[in-house]
Amino acid sequence: xxxxxxxxxxxxxxxxxxxxxxxxxxxxxxxxxxxxxxxxxxxxxxxxxxxxxxxxxxxxxxxxxxxxxxxxxxxxxxxxxxxxxxxxxxxxxxxxxxxxxxxxxxxxxxxxxxxxxxxxxxxxxxxxxxxxxxxxxxxxxxxxxxxxxxxxxxxxxxxxxxxxxxxxxxxxxxxxxxxxxxxxxxxxxxxxxxxxxxxxxxxxxxxxxxxxxxxxxxxxxxxxxxxxxxxxxxxxxxxxxxxxxxxxxxxxxxxxxxxxxxxxxxxxxxxxxxxxxxxxxxxxxxxxxxxxxxxxxxxxxxxxxxxxxxxxxxxxxxxxxxxxxxxxxxxxxxxxxxxxxxxxxxxxxxxxxxxxxxxxxxxxxxxxxxxxxxxxxxxxxxxxxxxxxxxxxxxxxxxxxxxxxxxxxxxxxxxxxxxxxxxxxxxxxxxxxxxxxxxxxxxxxxxxxxxxxxxxxxxxx
Numbered sequence: 001x002x003x004x005x006x007x008x009x010x011x012x013x014x015x016x017x018x019x020x021x022x023x024x025x026x027x028x029x030x031x032x033x034x035x036x037x038x039x040x041x042x043x044x045x046x047x048x049x050x051x052x053x054x055x056x057x058x059x060x061x062x063x064x065x066x067x068x069x070x071x072x073x074x075x076x077x078x079x080x081x082x083x084x085x086x087x088x089x090x091x092x093x094x095x096x097x098x099x100x101x102x103x104x105x106x107x108x109x110x111x112x113x114x115x116x117x118x119x120x121x122x123x124x125x126x127x128x129x130x131x132x133x134x135x136x137x138x139x140x141x142x143x144x145x146x147x148x149x150x151x152x153x154x155x156x157x158x159x160x161x162x163x164x165x166x167x168x169x170x171x172x173x174x175x176x177x178x179x180x181x182x183x184x185x186x187x188x189x190x191x192x193x194x195x196x197x198x199x200x201x202x203x204x205x206x207x208x209x210x211x212x213x214x215x216x217x218x219x220x221x222x223x224x225x226x227x228x229x230x231x232x233x234x235x236x237x238x239x240x241x242x243x244x245x246x247x248x249x250x251x252x253x254x255x256x257x258x259x260x261x262x263x264x265x266x267x268x269x270x271x272x273x274x275x276x277x278x279x280x281x282x283x284x285x286x287x288x289x290x291x292x293x294x295x296x297x298x299x300x301x302x303x304x305x306x307x308x309x310x311x312x313x314x315x316x317x318x319x320x321x322x323x324x325x326x327x328x329x330x331x332x333x334x335x336x337x338x339x340x341x342x343x344x345x346x347x348x349x350x351x352x353x354x355x356x357x358x359x360x361x362x363x364x365x366x367x368x369x370x371x372x373x374x375x376x377x378x379x380x381x382x383x384x385x386x387x388x389x390x391x392x393x394x395x396x397x398x399x400x401x402x403x404x405x406x407x408x409x410x411x412x413x414x415x416x417x418x419x420x421x422x423x424x425x426x427x428x429x430x431x432x433x434x435x436x437x438x439x440x441x442x443x444x445x446x447x448x449x450x451x452x453x454x455x456x457x458x459x460x461x
Contacts, residue, residue: 039260039386039389040073040076040258040388040389040390040391041257041258041259041389041391041393043066043070044062044063044066044080044393046062047059047062047063047066047080048254048393048394050062051083051084051087051394051448051453052254052448052449052453054451054452054453054454056084056087056088056453056454059084060081060084060085063077063080063081063084071128072128072129073129073390075101075104075105075108075128075129075130075131076129076131076135076390076391076392078097078100078101079098079101079131079135079139079392079394080392080393080394081097082094082097082098082101082142082146083142083392083394083395083446084394084454085097086142086145086146086149086444086446086454087251087446087453087454087455088454088455089454089455089457091146091147091149091150091457092146092150094142094146095143095146095147095150098139098142098143098146099143101139102136102139102140102143105130105131105135105136105139106136108128108129108130108131109130109136129388129390131392132329132332132333132391132392133169133182133185133332133336134325134328134329134332135391135392135395136165136169137162137165137166137169137188138188138325138392138395140158140161140162140165140191141158141162141188141190141191141323141399143158143161144158144159144162144191144194145249145444148194148249148442148444148459149442149444149457149458149459149460150459150460151459151460151461152198152442152459155194155198156194156195156198156199158194159191159192159194159195159198160191160195161191162188162190162191162194163187163188163191163192163195163215166185166187166188166191169182169185170182170183170185181335181336181338181339182332182335182336184331184335185331185332185335186219186328186331187215187219188219188323188328189215189216189219189220189223189226189322189323190322190323190399192212192213192215192216192219193212193213193216193223193226193229193322193401195208195209195212196208196209196210196212196213196216196229196233197209197247197440198440199212200232200233200238201238201245201439201440203238203438206233206234206236209233210230210233210234213226213229213230213233214230216229216230216322217230220322220323222321223320223321223322224320225320225401225402225403229403238438239405239438240405241437241438242407242408242437243405243406243407243408243435243437243438244405244406244408244435244436244437244438244439244440244441245403245404245405245406245435245439245440245441246403246404246405246406246411246413246433246435246440246441246442246443247401247402247403247404247440247441247442247443248307248309248319248401248402248403248404248413248415248443248445249399249400249401249442249443249444249445250307250319250399250400250401250415250444250445250446250447251396251398251399251400251444251445251446251447251448252302252304252305252306252307252319252321252396252397252398252399252400252447252448253300253302253304253305253326253396253397253398253447253448254300254302254396254397254448254449255300255325255326255329255392255393255394255395255396255397256297256298256299256300256325256326256329256330256391256395256397257297257298257300257389257391257393258295258296258297258298258387258388258389258390258391258393259295259296259298259389260293260294260295260296260386260387260389261293261294261295261296261387262291262292262293263291263292263293263294263341263344292341292344292345293344293386293387294337294340294341294344294387295333295340295387295388295389296333297329297330297333297391299326299330299397300326300397302397302449303419303420303425303449303450304417304418304419304425304426304447304449304450305418305419305420306318306319306320306400306417306418306422307319307400307402307415307416307417307418307445307447308415308416308417308418308422308424309402309404309413309414309415309416310413310414310416310428311404311406311411311412311413311414312411312412313412313414316404317402317404318402318418318422319400319401319402320400320401320402321398321399321400322399322400322401323398323399324397324398325395325396325397325398325399326397326398329391329395344387394448396446396448406435407435408435408436408437409434409435410432410433410434410435411432411433411434411435412430412431412432412433413430413431413432413433413443414428414429414430415428415429415430415431415445415447415452415456416428416429417447417450417451425450426447426449426450426451427451429445429452429456431443431456431458432458433458434458436461440459441458441459442458442459443456443457443458443459444456444457445457
């Protein structure tokens, strides 16, 4: 009977071993297919560029393209979409999407064992994205802002959720040994600020407002207006008779991105461990040629720093940060760096263990040509790893606010982007605002670069 070729293969590899070799050799192929050729940051590059250029509809179309075939990234892509919708004046649609995503992220905090196991055999990109800690807090911030644009019926509830969620995240990280890597997380002042603003508008609950503003002063001491807000609430005075208040919220600059970096010291340590283990063990392990990759949160350069505000042609004020999104993201990433690196090292160790155990079960002779081939497959397997660079990349650099007490009636508010030196760096945008006696009016605008993206929005009564 003619030799089909399988017999030659069986003579080279012991009985049953051929399947093992084929499986290990195939690992790099299917792992590469699962991982994908492009990182999340790269897939959203065109959408971000279009958004920053002010092309909102094109940005939405590009986001729709990016989400095809990436079910595990659905929630983070919805977060991106919510910023575009909110900036374009579609506050209701943005709130619905944010609320749905908030609930899913909360559910995903309860980790799936299957997904955890798969991520250890491949990389973190195969988990359903549950959001970073700062993202799970900020989704509630944007829920509050979106709701304010629609009358603010639920804005106070969202403001309480902001503070509660931050504390839940911190408390949940505590270990029985008394360690807590998240204890250094800075509280987000915007939640307390919104509660103070809403309590003050009742003209009754000044004590609640004062307590909220006291938190703002404590959590965000660089927010100079906080001291005046606290003093005003303590004296029980919202505004002069015949005046109302305009709260102008601005999203300023481009927020941080995640990028993939190689942890060289850890990779070198793994390489040394490989040599020791291969020398002393019954089998060799694949050498660490591919570096250990982890995500890094990177700030972006922003020319626009603040927004100058004029009313009826006269310069009145400048916005100031109530929440520094980039600093929040970077500091939290630094606090969790050792944990993330530890998981990456554990993953690499497990992969080497899989290869070592497979050779033991198959009875491979140490130093044999077959063993070398399996080690090469293992090297390729490790090379398919990617750091998880998924993140809410359309976040602003800072969330800023300014309070304006104005006479009742219609006013023309001008918004001018300012650079580091307080000089205009982009065109002014003007928008009418109506002020009611003793009431708050809320305005929202997004300046990711030197010009407005989307529309200036004014709250509905």
